[in-house]
Amino acid sequence: MNGLEQRNRTFGECLTELKARLSFVAQGPSSNNNNPVLSSFLQEGHDYIYKKLKPTPARKKATITITAGSFLYDFHNDIEDEYIDPASVRSVWVLVDGVQRVQLTQGISEADREFSERSYPTRYDNLNGQIELWPIPDRIYPLVIEYIAPQPRFSQPADRPGVPDRLILLYAIANAKAHYRHPDAQAAGATFAEMLKMEQGDQHENRRYIVNDGQRATEMVRSTPDGYKLTVR
Incomplete structure (x- = not known):
């Protein structure tokens, strides 16, 4: 496990917070009946975000x-x-x-x-x-x-994800709220979509690319008041 992965919360910690965000903790031990469904949302979120972000393999x-x-x-x-x-x-x-x-x-x-x-x-x-x-x-x-290294396993309590845990939680929260018909499910989904978009933008900001057209040029993605802009130098 690398240092970046260690910054993320474990699967068990994410599951605990997910239950708290859904107000299931107040149900006591009976809340564990929801664990299989909530665990599947966390695992699905990890797979989906990993494919979207395509982190550099370690x-x-x-x-x-x-x-x-x-x-x-x-x-x-x-x-x-x-x-x-x-x-x-x-x-x-x-x-x-x-x-x-x-x-x-x-x-x-x-x-x-x-x-x-x-x-x-x-x-x-x-x-x-x-x-x-x-x-x-x-x-x-x-x-x-x-x-x-392959995509990290994310199914056991001590497992840590290979992508930001906050995105996995937002994905799981949005899908769990929709599954349990919470009225704010759509708002949670919009929050996840916006955070994922921002994370994808951060991946490319200040990253340099070489245009292979016979001339060497450097492209850089910069953050501007109007969003992310591609400039060529």
Whole structure:
């Protein structure tokens, strides 16, 4: 988990506030009967906003302890309980003697698999959804996988979203109010739409772009009294 994600409230905290905003907390323990519906609104909001904002994927590193004689391991970040998509792997390293870093080459041939001597791994491959190492490790080594993180899970109490939690809450509040036929549902929906628009504008403000038309030019989105304007320098 990166620092930006840690600024956001957890799924459990968002669920608690959502129930408070809907005045369900006053119902006591019986308010928990609404948890499945409210949880689905939070998860749906996370998915929807993530697709709208398209946040820059985070580069992460996961360390797997490999042991003597074992050459198959799960593509999984155990510390963050996160599955690693094999297609998102950028590099794999093994730490030899705790200091020397050896980068593994992807690809293991059948001729390689006939090699019986054991050593620290120098190659890896994807076999049945697991990471396969070659040669077979002769002892314990730390294996470091650098990968591009997927959209964060947002379903367990301690999970933190990959987009601003306030937007997820506004989405969930608007949809929950409509679901429970609250009279201010439309106003809540308008607030969410406006906040999402502002967040999308903030993503582009002061971001520079290069126009590839034979001449180098810089485009910059700036905030003006009339809204966001694209200028070219």
